[in-house]
Amino acid sequence: MNRRAFASATLAFGLVLGPVLAGCSGKSANPNAIELTNVSYDPTRELYQAINPAFAAYWKQKTGKDVTFRMSHGGSGKQSRAIIDGLEADVATLALAYDIDAIAQKGKLLPADWQKALPDNSAPYTSTIVFLVRQGNPKGIKDWADLVKPGVQVITPNPKTSGGARWNFLAAWAYGKKAGGSDAAAEAYVRKLFANVPVLDSGARGATTTFVERGIGDVLISWENEAFLAEKELGKGKFQIVAPSISILAEPPVAVVSANAKKHGTTEVADAYLRYLYTPEAQTAIAHNFYRPRDPKVAEQFKSQFPDIPMVTVDKEFGGWGKAQKTFFDDGGVFDRIYTKK
Amino acid sequence: MKLRATTEGRLTQFALIAIALAFLGFFLLLPLVAVFSEALKQGAGAFIAAIETPDAWAAIKLTLMIAAISVPLNVVFGIAASWAITKFSFPGKSLLITLIDLPFSVSPVVSGLIFVLLFGANGLFGAWLQAHDLKIIFAVPGIVLATVFITFPFVARELIPLMMEQGKDDEEAALSLGANGWQTFWHVTLPNIRWGLLYGVLLCNARAMGEFGAVSVVSGHIRGETNTMPLHVEILYNEYDFVGAFAVASLLACLALVTLVAKSVLEWRFDLHSGASH
Numbered sequence: 222m223n224r225r226a227f228a229s230a231t232l233a234f235g236l237v238l239g240p241v242l243a244g245c246s247g248k249s250a251n252p253n254a255i256e257l258t259n260v261s262y263d264p265t266r267e268l269y270q271a272i273n274p275a276f277a278a279y280w281k282q283k284t285g286k287d288v289t290f291r292m293s294h295g296g297s298g299k300q301s302r303a304i305i306d307g308l309e310a311d312v313a314t315l316a317l318a319y320d321i322d323a324i325a326q327k328g329k330l331l332p333a334d335w336q337k338a339l340p341d342n343s344a345p346y347t348s349t350i351v352f353l354v355r356q357g358n359p360k361g362i363k364d365w366a367d368l369v370k371p372g373v374q375v376i377t378p379n380p381k382t383s384g385g386a387r388w389n390f391l392a393a394w395a396y397g398k399k400a401g402g403s404d405a406a407a408e409a410y411v412r413k414l415f416a417n418v419p420v421l422d423s424g425a426r427g428a429t430t431t432f433v434e435r436g437i438g439d440v441l442i443s444w445e446n447e448a449f450l451a452e453k454e455l456g457k458g459k460f461q462i463v464a465p466s467i468s469i470l471a472e473p474p475v476a477v478v479s480a481n482a483k484k485h486g487t488t489e490v491a492d493a494y495l496r497y498l499y500t501p502e503a504q505t506a507i508a509h510n511f512y513r514p515r516d517p518k519v520a521e522q523f524k525s526q527f528p529d530i531p532m533v534t535v536d537k538e539f540g541g542w543g544k545a546q547k548t549f550f551d552d553g554g555v556f557d558r559i560y561t562k563k
Numbered sequence: 564m565k566l567r568a569t570t571e572g573r574l575t576q577f578a579l580i581a582i583a584l585a586f587l588g589f590f591l592l593l594p595l596v597a598v599f600s601e602a603l604k605q606g607a608g609a610f611i612a613a614i615e616t617p618d619a620w621a622a623i624k625l626t627l628m629i630a631a632i633s634v635p636l637n638v639v640f641g642i643a644a645s646w647a648i649t650k651f652s653f654p655g656k657s658l659l660i661t662l663i664d665l666p667f668s669v670s671p672v673v674s675g676l677i678f679v680l681l682f683g684a685n686g687l688f689g690a691w692l693q694a695h696d697l698k699i700i701f702a703v704p705g706i707v708l709a710t711v712f713i714t715f716p717f718v719a720r721e722l723i724p725l726m727m728e729q730g731k732d733d734e735e736a737a738l739s740l741g742a743n744g745w746q747t748f749w750h751v752t753l754p755n756i757r758w759g760l761l762y763g764v765l766l767c768n769a770r771a772m773g774e775f776g777a778v779s780v781v782s783g784h785i786r787g788e789t790n791t792m793p794l795h796v797e798i799l800y801n802e803y804d805f806v807g808a809f810a811v812a813s814l815l816a817c818l819a820l821v822t823l824v825a826k827s828v829l830e831w832r833f834d835l836h837s838g839a840s841h
Binding site: 266294308430 | 679682683684685686689693696698700701783784785786787788798800801802803
C-alpha cells in the first residue's frame with residue numbers, strides 16, 4: 222500500500238515535470254532573425270519598448286531581415302559591471318559615459334575612444350535633473366536651498382550604484398559651489414543635503430517607486446524624464462515638477478560593445494540601431510518619453526514641454542566623468558566622506 | 564481526568580493561542596490576501612492578460628525548468644550524502660555535515676557572487692569558457708548552478724536524521740541474506756526513507772522556484788530569457804504594472820500553497836506509517 226502510494230506520488234511528480242522539460246527544450250527560434258541584446262539603465266524601459274519595434278520594421282524594410290531584441294534593465298553601474306563580468310550585450314545604452322568607459326577599461330570590450338563613434342558625444346538625447354514634489358508643494362520647495370531645510374525629506378538613489386544619483390549629486394554640488402563660491406561650501410551643502418535623505422535606493426526607478434508608491438519623502442531628485450512619467454502618467458494630479466535655478470546637462474550615451482557584436486556577427490545591425498536613434502522618428506519617440514531630443518527640428522517642436530533651466534556640463538564644471546568619478550564616487554571619495562560622517 | 568501536557572492556567576493558554584493566531588494572521592494571511600486581491604483588482608481579464616504575455620510565460624517555463632533540473636540533482640546528491648554520512652565512517656565526516664549546511668548560513672547574494680567570481684568573464688574559469696564559447700553566467704546554466712547550490716541542503720538535511728535513527732541493521736540483514744547493494748537500496752533503504760525523501764523534495768522544490776537573491780545576481784535580467792518568476796515580479800513592479808506583478812506573484816503563491824498542501828498530506832501519511840510500524 223505504502224509503496225504503491227510512493228510510486229504514484231513519484232509518477233505524478235514526473236508527469237508534471239516531464240512535459241515541462243520537453244516544452245522548454247524546444248526553444249522557438251526564427252533562423253533568419255538576428256538577436257540584439259541591449260543592456261540599458263533603469264528608466265529607459267518605456268523608451269525602448271517604443272523604439273525597438275519601429276527599428277525592427279525599418280530594418281526589415283531595408284534589409285529584409287528580422288531583428289528581435291533582448292532587453293535588460295537595471296542600475297547603470299550594476300549593468301556596466303554585469304557586461305564586464307560577461308553579460309554579452311551587443312549595445313550598451315547607459316546613464317553616463319563613465320559606465321561605458323569602465324567597460325572599455327576593465328573589460329576591454331570596446332575601444333577607449335568609443336564616444337567618438339556617434340554624433341553628439343554618442344548621446345542621442347539629453348536630460349537633466351529636476352525635483353518632483355507632492356501636489357500643491359506643501360513644503361514650499363522652489364530651489365536647492367529648500368532641500369537642506371530641517372524637516373524636509375529628500376529621496377535620491379545611491380550614487381555608488383545608480384547613474385541618475387551621480388547626476389543628482391553633481392547637480393547639487395554645482396548649486397552648492399555657485400551659492401557658496403567654493404568647493405568647501407559645496408561639500409558643506411551636499412553634506413547637509415544627504416543628512417536629509419532617509420533611504421538610498423540602488424537605482425533611479427527604485428527611488429521613484431519609494432517616493433510615488435510608498436509615499437516616502439517630500440521631494441524626489443530625479444531624472445527629468447522619470448519625473449514627467451510620474452507627474453503625467455502614474456499619479457495624475459498627485460505630483461508636480463519643480464525646476465531648480467541650476468541643474469546639469471545629462472548626456473546618457475550609447476555604444477556598440479564591439480567585441481561582443483563581432484562575436485555574434487551583429488556589428489552592422491547594432492551600429493544601424495544606434496544610428497537609428499538619431500533619426501526624426503526615433504527622436505520624436507524620445508521626446509514623447511520625456512527625454513530632450515538632439516534633433517533641432519524635433520527639439521523645436523517639443524520646446525514647450527521642457528522647462529528652461531540653466532545647466533552646467535560635466536566636462537566644463539568637473540573636468541569630465543573620469544575625474545568626477547575619481548573625486549566624488551570612488552572608494553574614499555567625497556561621497557564616502559560625507560555619507561559616513563553623517 | 565483530562566490529559567494535560569502542562570499546568571498553565573486557562574488564561575495563559577488563551578494568551579498563547581491568541582498570540583500565535585494574531586501573528587499568523589498578520590504576517591501570513593494578510594499578505595496572502597493582499598497579493599490575491601491586488602492581482603484581481605482589475606478583474607480576472609486583466610489577471611489572465613498579465614500572465615499570458617510572452618515574457619511572463621517565459622518566466623513561468625524557466626522557473627519550472629530550473630526546478631525540474633535542480634530537484635532531481637539534489638535528490639541524487641542528498642541520498643548519496645546522507646548514505647555516506649550515516650552508513651560509513653570516514654575521516655572528514657563532520658566537516659561534510661557542516662559543509663552541507665553552508666548554503667543555509669551564507670547570504671544568497673554571496674552564493675550568487677561565488678559563481679560570478681568563478682565563471683564571470685574575469686573569473687577563474689572565465690577565459691577558458693570564453694575561448695570555448697560556453698555561457699554560464701547570465702544564462703540558464705548559471706541560474707541552475709545557483710539554484711542547485713542554494714537548495715542542496717534540503718534533501719540531505721531531511722534524510723540524515725531519518726537514516727541515522729534507522730541505523731544499518733535492516734541493510735545488514737538484507738546483505739547477509741544475499742542481496743546485492745542495489746537490491747538492498749531499492750527494497751530496503753528506499754522504502755524506509757521514502758516519506759522523508761518526498762518531504763525533502765517538496766521543500767527543495769519550493770525554494771528552487773522561489774529563490775530570488777542568488778538568481779538575481781547571475782541572471783543578467785534578460786527579458787523572456789533569463790528572468791525567473793520571482794525576478795519577473797520585481798520587473799513588473801518596477802514598471803508600475805502592479806496587476807501584472809501581483810498576478811505573477813499570486814501564481815508563485817499558488818505553487819507554494821500546492822507544495823504546502825502536499826506537505827501536510829505527506830506528514831499525515833508519514834505519521835500513520837511510522838505509527839503502524841512501531
